Amino acid sequence: MSGGSDDAAPGESASASRPLRTDLAPIAEAVAAADADAFVAVGDRFDDDLRYLTRFSGPDRAYALVVVPSDDRSDADAAGRAVCCVPSLFRERADREFVSSARTQSENGASDGDGEFHDGVVRAVRTERTGGHAGERAAAVVRDLLGDDGNEDSDGNEDGDRTLLVPPSIPHDAAVYLERAGNALASTDAVADARARKTAAEIDRLRRVQRAAATGMARAETVLAESAVDADGTGEPILRWNGEPLATERLRREVNAALAVSGVSDAGDTAIGVGRSAADRHYRGDEPIRPGETVLIGVSPRGPDGYRGNLTRTFVVDGDGGWERRASVAVESAREVALAEIEPGVPAKTVHGETAAELAAYGFDPNADEGEPGFLHDAGHGVGMSRHEAPSLSRAGELRTGHVVAVDPGVYDSAIGGVRLGDLAVVTEDGYELLAEYPLGMVPATRE
Amino acid sequence: MSGGSDDAAPGESASASRPLRTDLAPIAEAVAAADADAFVAVGDRFDDDLRYLTRFSGPDRAYALVVVPSDDRSDADAAGRAVCCVPSLFRERADREFVSSARTQSENGASDGDGEFHDGVVRAVRTERTGGHAGERAAAVVRDLLGDDGNEDSDGNEDGDRTLLVPPSIPHDAAVYLERAGNALASTDAVADARARKTAAEIDRLRRVQRAAATGMARAETVLAESAVDADGTGEPILRWNGEPLATERLRREVNAALAVSGVSDAGDTAIGVGRSAADRHYRGDEPIRPGETVLIGVSPRGPDGYRGNLTRTFVVDGDGGWERRASVAVESAREVALAEIEPGVPAKTVHGETAAELAAYGFDPNADEGEPGFLHDAGHGVGMSRHEAPSLSRAGELRTGHVVAVDPGVYDSAIGGVRLGDLAVVTEDGYELLAEYPLGMVPATRE
Numbered sequence: 001m002s003g004g005s006d007d008a009a010p011g012e013s014a015s016a017s018r019p020l021r022t023d024l025a026p027i028a029e030a031v032a033a034a035d036a037d038a039f040v041a042v043g044d045r046f047d048d049d050l051r052y053l054t055r056f057s058g059p060d061r062a063y064a065l066v067v068v069p070s071d072d073r074s075d076a077d078a079a080g081r082a083v084c085c086v087p088s089l090f091r092e093r094a095d096r097e098f099v100s101s102a103r104t105q106s107e108n109g110a111s112d113g114d115g116e117f118h119d120g121v122v123r124a125v126r127t128e129r130t131g132g133h134a135g136e137r138a139a140a141v142v143r144d145l146l147g148d149d150g151n152e153d154s155d156g157n158e159d160g161d162r163t164l165l166v167p168p169s170i171p172h173d174a175a176v177y178l179e180r181a182g183n184a185l186a187s188t189d190a191v192a193d194a195r196a197r198k199t200a201a202e203i204d205r206l207r208r209v210q211r212a213a214a215t216g217m218a219r220a221e222t223v224l225a226e227s228a229v230d231a232d233g234t235g236e237p238i239l240r241w242n243g244e245p246l247a248t249e250r251l252r253r254e255v256n257a258a259l260a261v262s263g264v265s266d267a268g269d270t271a272i273g274v275g276r277s278a279a280d281r282h283y284r285g286d287e288p289i290r291p292g293e294t295v296l297i298g299v300s301p302r303g304p305d306g307y308r309g310n311l312t313r314t315f316v317v318d319g320d321g322g323w324e325r326r327a328s329v330a331v332e333s334a335r336e337v338a339l340a341e342i343e344p345g346v347p348a349k350t351v352h353g354e355t356a357a358e359l360a361a362y363g364f365d366p367n368a369d370e371g372e373p374g375f376l377h378d379a380g381h382g383v384g385m386s387r388h389e390a391p392s393l394s395r396a397g398e399l400r401t402g403h404v405v406a407v408d409p410g411v412y413d414s415a416i417g418g419v420r421l422g423d424l425a426v427v428t429e430d431g432y433e434l435l436a437e438y439p440l441g442m443v444p445a446t447r448e
Numbered sequence: 449m450s451g452g453s454d455d456a457a458p459g460e461s462a463s464a465s466r467p468l469r470t471d472l473a474p475i476a477e478a479v480a481a482a483d484a485d486a487f488v489a490v491g492d493r494f495d496d497d498l499r500y501l502t503r504f505s506g507p508d509r510a511y512a513l514v515v516v517p518s519d520d521r522s523d524a525d526a527a528g529r530a531v532c533c534v535p536s537l538f539r540e541r542a543d544r545e546f547v548s549s550a551r552t553q554s555e556n557g558a559s560d561g562d563g564e565f566h567d568g569v570v571r572a573v574r575t576e577r578t579g580g581h582a583g584e585r586a587a588a589v590v591r592d593l594l595g596d597d598g599n600e601d602s603d604g605n606e607d608g609d610r611t612l613l614v615p616p617s618i619p620h621d622a623a624v625y626l627e628r629a630g631n632a633l634a635s636t637d638a639v640a641d642a643r644a645r646k647t648a649a650e651i652d653r654l655r656r657v658q659r660a661a662a663t664g665m666a667r668a669e670t671v672l673a674e675s676a677v678d679a680d681g682t683g684e685p686i687l688r689w690n691g692e693p694l695a696t697e698r699l700r701r702e703v704n705a706a707l708a709v710s711g712v713s714d715a716g717d718t719a720i721g722v723g724r725s726a727a728d729r730h731y732r733g734d735e736p737i738r739p740g741e742t743v744l745i746g747v748s749p750r751g752p753d754g755y756r757g758n759l760t761r762t763f764v765v766d767g768d769g770g771w772e773r774r775a776s777v778a779v780e781s782a783r784e785v786a787l788a789e790i791e792p793g794v795p796a797k798t799v800h801g802e803t804a805a806e807l808a809a810y811g812f813d814p815n816a817d818e819g820e821p822g823f824l825h826d827a828g829h830g831v832g833m834s835r836h837e838a839p840s841l842s843r844a845g846e847l848r849t850g851h852v853v854a855v856d857p858g859v860y861d862s863a864i865g866g867v868r869l870g871d872l873a874v875v876t877e878d879g880y881e882l883l884a885e886y887p888l889g890m891v892p893a894t895r896e
Contacts, residue, residue: 046494057732060836062617089825091818092728127818169510171617173635187621249711256708261701268713268750280540284505284752302716304732370539370575377537388508 019101020055020201020305023194024121027053028069028080030190036163038142039067039188042134042174048385049167049191051306056097059090062134062171066141067121079120081145085137088127099123135174139181167191196382196390197402203426203435205307206384206404210424210435212262213309216270216299217438218447219258221315223251225444229291229318239289239317248272249286255299264301264309269387271298278314278418291318294327294417296410300387308387310406311436312422315444327411327419328442330362334409335421335440338379338393342425342432344401352394355379355409364411373413380407383424403427404435467549468503468649468753471642472569475501476517476528478638484611486590487515487636490582490622496833497615497639499754504545507538510582510619514589515569527568529593533585536575547571583622587629615639644830644838645850651874651883653755654832654852658872658883660710661757664718664747665886666895667706669763671699673892677739677766687737687765696720697734703747712749712757717835719746726762726866739766742775742865744858748835756835758854759884760870763892775859775867776890778810782857783869783888786827786841790873790880792849800842803827803857812859821861828855831872851875852883 027039042065043050045058054065064085070078086094102123104116117123128137146162164178165188175185198206227239227246239246256266271284275293289295298312314331316324337358341351356366359375368374380393383406391397393405403426410420421440425432439445475487490513491498493506501513512533518526534542550571552564565571576585594610612626613636623633646654675687675694687694704714719732723741737743746760762779764772785806789799804814807823816822828841831854839845841853851874858868869888873880887893 060834088818166620168621169619172614172620172623172633173616175620175623185620253709253711256713257705260704260708260714263697263701265704265716266708266713268715268752268754304716306716370536386508 018105018201019097020205021102021118022053022055023119023199024053024067024082024123025079025119026194027067027190028121030188031067031080031165032069034163034165034186034188036165036186037068037146037183038162039065039165039190040138040142040170040178041065041167041191042138042170048306048389049195052195052385053191054084054094054098055101055305056084056086056090056094059087061087062174063087063090064134064138064141064174066138066145068142068145078122081122081124083124083126083141083145085126085128085134085141091125091127094125094127099125133173133177135171135177136181138174139178139183142178142183143181165190192390195384195386197400198384198404198426199402202307202384203402203404205303205305206309206424206426207435209264209301209303209307209309210311212259212264212303213299213301213311214436214438215262216255216259216266216301217297217311217313220251220255220272220297221313221444222446222448223254224289224295224315224317225446227289227317232288237291239291246289247286248274248277248289251289251295251297252284255297259299259301264303267300267302267308269298269300272296273418275417276414279412279414279416280418289317292316292320294324294419296418296420298420298422306385308383308385309436310383310387310408310422310424311438312408312410312420313438313440314419314421314442316442317444319442323413323416324419324442326362327364327413327417330359330364331409331411331419331421332440333362334358334379335407335423338407338409339423339425339432342399342405342407342427344399344427344429346399348391348393348397348399349395351399351405351407352379359409359411368412371414373411373415375409375411377410379409380405380422382406399427401427401429466553466649467545468653469550469566470501470503471567471647472501472515472530472571473527473567474642475515475638476569478636479515479528479613480517482611482613482634482636484613484634485516485594485631486610487513487613487638488586488590488618488626489513489615489639490586490618496754496837497643500643500833501639502532502542502546503549503753504532504534504538504542507535509535510622511535511538512582512586512589512622514586514593516590516593526570529570529572531572531574531589531593533574533576533582533589539573539575542573542575547573581621581625583619583625584629586622587626587631590626590631591629613638640838643832645848646832646852646874647850650755650832651850651852653751653753654757654872654874655883657712657749657751657755657757658759660707660712660751661747661749661759662884662886663710664703664707664714664749665745665759665761668699668703668720668745669761669892670894670896671702672737672743672763672765673894675737675765680736685739687739694737695734696722696725696737699737699743699745700732703745707747707749712751715748715750715756717746717748720744721866723865724862727860727862727864728866737765740764740768742772742867744866744868746868746870754833756831756833757884758831758835758856758870758872759886760856760858760868761886761888762867762869762890764890765892767890771861771864772867772890774810775812775861775865778807778812779857779859779867779869780888781810782806782827783855783871786855786857787871787873787880790847790853790855790875792847792875792877794847796839796841796845796847797843799847799853799855800827803841807857807859816860819862821859821863823857823859825858827857828853828870830854847875849875849877 278296365374408422412418726744813822856870
């Protein structure tokens with residue numbers, strides 16, 4: 001196994017640079033703008049909103065974040081206050097990841113211990129022994145931060161005169177705890193909006209993950225290039241690599257090992273389909289790779305800070321220039337058209353519309369239903385902490401600088417195969433920039 | 449890179465055996481027992497409850513499952529009906545994973561197309577074009593399955609005379625859709641209870657993942673065994689492997705590549721700490737590995753069906769037999785004591801109690817707070833589709849056959865290091881069985 005000298009490889013360790021930090025001021029401002037009292041999120045370490053907001057790698061069980069805007073009485077010089085409420089075993093890590101890393105850095109990079117936070121939002125960690133629900137603890141933090149000024153109504157319950165903004169998919173049990181403590185809930189898109197526009201540091205992380213994704217793709221392409229056409233026991237043509245039959249699972253393991261060596265996790269999301277299974281866009285099964293069939297490879301690794309890559313290519317070993325050649329020409333052209341649309345101010349759905357029109361011009365149905373030949377999905381979507389996030393390239397809204405989108409046109413025929421090309425692009429002032437370059441050709445070449 | 453001939457390796461492809469299938473009859477029974485009308489779950493492919501219930505690998509966006517018990521009017525010969533409501537692009541996959549794989553198999557392994565399901569619960573997939581919320585679609589399925597018999601009350605709203613059981617952490621927006629459609633919600637632990645007791649097929653999957661975890665651990669141990677003690681530029685002792693300094697990130701990449709070659713994903717959960725960072729139980733940073741310090745390695749890979757492994761070992765290169773030797777003796781003894789407690793009918797918290805008592809007998813504080821030296825966490829927890837699930841080894845309830853638990857006693861001193869040993873055990877009629885064996889020694893040996 002190689003990799004021992006790969007410390008400067010694309011997916012290099014997060015510790016090579018300053019930790020990421022999130023501007024919580026827009027969350028505090030959303031609370032104020034909605035005339036609400038606080039923002040509350042509850043979830044575990046798999047909750048991408050919470051990980052984005054806190055940069056805390058978190059426990060497997062639920063924890064909570066509460067953000068309140070400043071009010072004129074108490075926090076005149078701060079934009080707000082944020083409390084992360086975690087199990088006591090996680091105090092040290094939460095202090096490091098949520099609090100220390102958000103402090104203003106001095107010239108020499110040391111953090112300023114005086115409580116100056118880069119976004120003016122004063123952070124604190126509060127711990128609890130195990131037991132009790134994160135929603136219950138969040139309700140207690142809300143009460144502490146805002147004061148216990150709920151009036152009792154005629155039922156003897158606290159009157160719901162506090163309003164909390166919450167992400168739409170906050171766990172229902174947490175929502176019920178918050179409501180029972182006298183809070184009215186209103187959902188907010190503020191987190192999704194904030195996540196959609198990436199900072200330079202986030203783009204740097206996405207670029208690293210995408211470059212690591214390219215090392216995985218290069219491994220796949222190299223294995224395919226090194227494979228020889230042979231026949232199996234029944235005379236059916238197959239590929240052999242290092243003397244053994246090549247199947248999708250074996251190829252996937254090679255790709256995933258290359259991703260690991262580059263410092264990213266395959267996240268269970270390396271999809272490799274062949275021929276008809278290539279038309280099943282997210283195929284993860286095991287089947288022989290045969291010459292002449294489309295080999296559709298999608299890698300979506302997750303980097304150490306949680307950011308996702310997204311790279312898709314399609315190869316054919318010993319193709320006959322039939323359907324897959326026509327599909328490939330159409331998809332390459334659609335990809336160019338889609339990328340050419342990307343610039344700030346463009347309605348996002350224009351990208352899908354133009355992509356679909358280009359594929360239609362090549363004779364592929366852009367409104368195909370599942371099971372019918374054609375273009376079956378959207379032209380693309382945002383990528384960040386989640387593999388799919390805002391903006392969608394087929395919905396309302398304009399592209400803005402800092403949006404990072406996967407552009408991935410593809411055409412499929414469930415009787416033959418599928419061809420897709422997918423890349424990550426960041427919207428820049430001038431248009432776009434690909435986060436990693438990778439060749440488009442269908443004929444596999446040795447890339448390592 | 450090796451791995452080309454590893455097709456028979458421990459983490460072999462899921463396709464080597466029949467797909468997993470879940471008995472939904474207990475869910476239907478829980479509905480009937482609670483005098484409720486249906487069970488509803490909503491979530492995306494990261495929702496472990498939904499993946500368990502449906503075996504559908506799912507979309508990144510929310511989808512829904514509705515289960516209704518049979519009633520005497522219509523389903524006299526079925527235990528119930530289950531509808532999985534998915535985006536139209538996922539129809540084929542949902543049909544295959546949720547419906548086809550749950551059909552009764554004939555002698556030759558072919559599925560019986562006549563609608564016979566192994567658990568008597570008749571399954572169907574319903575698709576919708578994109579748009580609309582999964583909670584809204586679930587409400588429509590409930591109405592279709594149960595009939596639109598809601599009475600209007602004086603407000604003109606439907607009367608909430610239907611009761612739905614839901615997992616406690618169902619997304620709040622989905623819960624609100626269901627409530628607005630005239631359903632009262634009650635939370636149920638039926639899914640967690642069902643997940644806790646594994647079938648033979650699930651135990652087989654867990655065993656494979658755990659054996660793959662052992663290949664990752666063997667890689668780490670081999671790299672440590674092959675490393676030489678040297679000095680860095682300042683004269684501080686360090687380890688070198690293949691001529692280059694060995695740090696935690698480099699070792700982690702080696703482990704993760706070995707996991708990938710065995711067919712499992714590291715899931716971002718390979719934790720390697722050294723010395724003081726070993727006391728930070730879930731350390732994922734990068735720092736030099738020095739002789740004489742505890743190297744605490746925890747791997748929790750995820751297999752192709754979603755099941756998790758859990759294996760922890762602690763090594764010391766060139767140790768001086770000080771704290772870590774004493775800690776190691778205590779933890780090995782605590783591990784033996786913990787495992788000896790495991791058998792059906794034993795109160796789960798006994799395992800934690802006996803483990804803590806044994807560590808105390810060796811002079812380690814079993815009630816230490818974060819930052820203090822001693823035993824800081826529980827003696828163990830269930831493992832399955834989630835890295836932490838029922839049963840806890842420190843809470844109420846009895847161990848039962850089919851429970852799979854990580855037993856992982858450890859002691860930590862934040863000024864020195866940490867020692868932990870963790871294994872997966874399945875509760876059997878006679879006691880327990882380890883899902884994979886791995887040596888306990890602290891002195892690294894070549895294992896590949």
